[in-house]
Amino acid sequence: xxxxxxxxxxxxxxxxxxxxxxxxxxxxxxxxxxxxxxxxxxxxxxxxxxxxxxxxxxxxxxxxxxxxxxxxxxxxxxxxxxxxxxxxxxxxxxxxxxxxxxxxxxxxx
Amino acid sequence: xxxxxxxxxxxxxxxxxxxxxxxxxxxxxxxxxxxxxxxxxxxxxxxxxxxxxxxxxxxxxxxxxxxxxxxxxxxxxxxxxxxxxxxxxxxxxxxxxxxxxxxxxxxxxxxxxx
Numbered sequence: 001x002x003x004x005x006x007x008x009x010x011x012x013x014x015x016x017x018x019x020x021x022x023x024x025x026x027x028x029x030x031x032x033x034x035x036x037x038x039x040x041x042x043x044x045x046x047x048x049x050x051x052x053x054x055x056x057x058x059x060x061x062x063x064x065x066x067x068x069x070x071x072x073x074x075x076x077x078x079x080x081x082x083x084x085x086x087x088x089x090x091x092x093x094x095x096x097x098x099x100x101x102x103x104x105x106x107x108x109x
Numbered sequence: 110x111x112x113x114x115x116x117x118x119x120x121x122x123x124x125x126x127x128x129x130x131x132x133x134x135x136x137x138x139x140x141x142x143x144x145x146x147x148x149x150x151x152x153x154x155x156x157x158x159x160x161x162x163x164x165x166x167x168x169x170x171x172x173x174x175x176x177x178x179x180x181x182x183x184x185x186x187x188x189x190x191x192x193x194x195x196x197x198x199x200x201x202x203x204x205x206x207x208x209x210x211x212x213x214x215x216x217x218x219x220x221x222x223x
Contacts, residue, residue, distance in 0.1 A: 006151075009149070030208060030209060031208065031209045033211075040216065041214075041216055041217075042113070042199050042201070042214025042215050042216055042217055043152075043199075043214050044214070045211050045212065045213075048209065048211070050209060088151065088152070090152075092208035092209050093208060095157075095164070095165045095208070096142075096154050096157065096165050096167070096208065097152075097154070097208055097212070099144075099151040099152040099153075099154075100151055101149055101150060101151035102151055
């Protein structure tokens with residue numbers, strides 16, 4: 001059974017600080033997607049990484065796929081209150097996406 | 110273009126009842142997936158339909174069923190509701206349903222079983 005573990009589960013920091021969220025597994029995935037979900041809404045795709053070692057940047061967000069395609073990280077630089085939300089990672093399994101439990105991020109002004 | 114539409118947004122049902130949830134995908138998308146989301150559990154995959162056929166199914170009891178119509182709209186049914194079925198039910202549409210393609214989610218249906 002493929003599993004994805006996200007850490008931390010909850011993170012509350014001050015505006016302007018940096019943070020990293022991790023997504024780890026013992027399984028290899030064909031791709032890794034990161035989503036952000038706001039209260040009352042469905043998840044929205046932020047990025048998809050498919051190549052081991054791949055790094056993608058989206059403004060202040062940096063996503064990395066591990067060399068062995070078993071793990072990924074999301075780094076936010078100078079966090080803003082607008083970054084508040086639930087961050088979910090999802091790995092491309094054989095026939096379906098395998099989801100992490102999510103990291104609830106709160107950025108305090 | 111219009112996004113994924115789920116109806117109703119909120120539902121309150123009693124144990125033992127059944128419920129039907131609806132999902133209208135983005136025009137042109139033929140794949141619809143359903144997920145159950147509960148706090149701390151992430152998204153649990155229920156099933157995926159493509160061109161009216163169920164292609165994949167998650168580990169949920171037979172009380173959970175679904176179908177897809179020729180216009181790609183999908184419905185999910187839960188029979189004999191239990192308290193533990195209280196959750197946010199999300200549907201996602203995509204062009205092909207392949208795991209590397211982007212999935213677009215609806216706002217979800219919040220089901221409360223009392």
